[in-house]
Amino acid sequence: MGEPVSLAEGVNVIHGELRGRFPYAHALLIQDDMTVLIDTGAGDRPLGSVPATPDVIINSHFHADHTRGNRLFPDAAVWAAAEDAPAIRSEDEFVTRAGYTRMGPGRARLMLDWIEHAESRVDRELAGDEVLELGRRKLRLIPAPGHTPGHLAFYLEREGILFTADVDLTSFGPWYANPGSDPDQFEDSIRRLAEVPARLIVSAHKGILREELPRRLEMYRAVIDARDQRCLELLARGPATLGQLARHWPIHGRPLQPGWLYGTWERIMLEHQLVRLQRRGLVRAGEDGRMERVAGA
Numbered sequence: 640m641g642e643p644v645s646l647a648e649g650v651n652v653i654h655g656e657l658r659g660r661f662p663y664a665h666a667l668l669i670q671d672d673m674t675v676l677i678d679t680g681a682g683d684r685p686l687g688s689v690p691a692t693p694d695v696i697i698n699s700h701f702h703a704d705h706t707r708g709n710r711l712f713p714d715a716a717v718w719a720a721a722e723d724a725p726a727i728r729s730e731d732e733f734v735t736r737a738g739y740t741r742m743g744p745g746r747a748r749l750m751l752d753w754i755e756h757a758e759s760r761v762d763r764e765l766a767g768d769e770v771l772e773l774g775r776r777k778l779r780l781i782p783a784p785g786h787t788p789g790h791l792a793f794y795l796e797r798e799g800i801l802f803t804a805d806v807d808l809t810s811f812g813p814w815y816a817n818p819g820s821d822p823d824q825f826e827d828s829i830r831r832l833a834e835v836p837a838r839l840i841v842s843a844h845k846g847i848l849r850e851e852l853p854r855r856l857e858m859y860r861a862v863i864d865a866r867d868q869r870c871l872e873l874l875a876r877g878p879a880t881l882g883q884l885a886r887h888w889p890i891h892g893r894p895l896q897p898g899w900l901y902g903t904w905e906r907i908m909l910e911h912q913l914v915r916l917q918r919r920g921l922v923r924a925g926e927d928g929r930m931e932r933v934a935g936a
């Protein structure tokens with residue numbers, strides 16, 4: 640953490656507390672005729688030192704580590720993708736979409752307190768895939784669903800700066816543990832972002848990246864394939880229920896504590912992974928409800 644870091648004239652990264660680790664995230668401030676702050680989960684102290692007051696906040700998606708600080712800028716308009724807007728406005732909608740109801744009694748409140756969730760108005764619902772004229776520069780919105788349905792990335796064409804939000808390039812991702820997440824969409828989004836001729840990426844949890852951007856994106860995408868392989872190897876031993884598969888942690892690769900949190904994420908991501916493998920014709924649900932490999936596939 641520290642002072643905002645300038646990437647180009649009028650473009651600053653606001654580094655999140657805990658070096659941007661969840662429940663914090665890095666943010667991007669773009670000062671132009673219209674000043675835009677992308678994401679507000681950096682923490683109260685970093686957000687208190689932004690070099691200009693935003694006219695507009697754009698939340699990359701509905702997660703609290705990207706929306707929590709909207710309340711710090713009461714005069715700013717809040718924009719977000721139409722798909723994610725309901726979960727920014729409503730705590731109940733957030734809890735459902737975040738899958739907290741699956742973590743056991745009392746856990747939703749525990750999670751909401753930990754992430755310091757705060758409801759926010761959304762003044763404009765974005766369609767995605769549009770270019771915003773900020774004044775001297777254009778900000779291209781790039782739909783990048785998979786992490787959440789309305790997840791957006793952002794490209795400043797003139798500066799070659801790509802804000803990938805939670806296509807975050809961390810070793811923990813790609814993360815698709817919401818009931819509405821989708822690893823196939825996530826994979827398509829990574830590929831779409833790899834086509835952007837960026838000279839620099841800002842990831843919400845990894846920060847500023849300048850080197851080997853296409854290779855890093857491809858390695859990140861390949862993690863989804865590695866998870867496919869671990870599931871297929873387990874199923875090569877014979878049919879198994881989702882619970883039996885989850886006990887081997889094929890998504891995270893190793894057991895993580897606390898189990899009520901990471902175990903729930905493992906199960907949700909495993910469900911999505913098995914849907915992905917079924918779409919590819921590699922796995923099917925047997926008559927007894929157990930998952931099995933498709934012979935010859």
Ligand SMILES: [Zn+2]
Pocket residue numbers: 700702786805
């Ligand atoms: Zn997120």
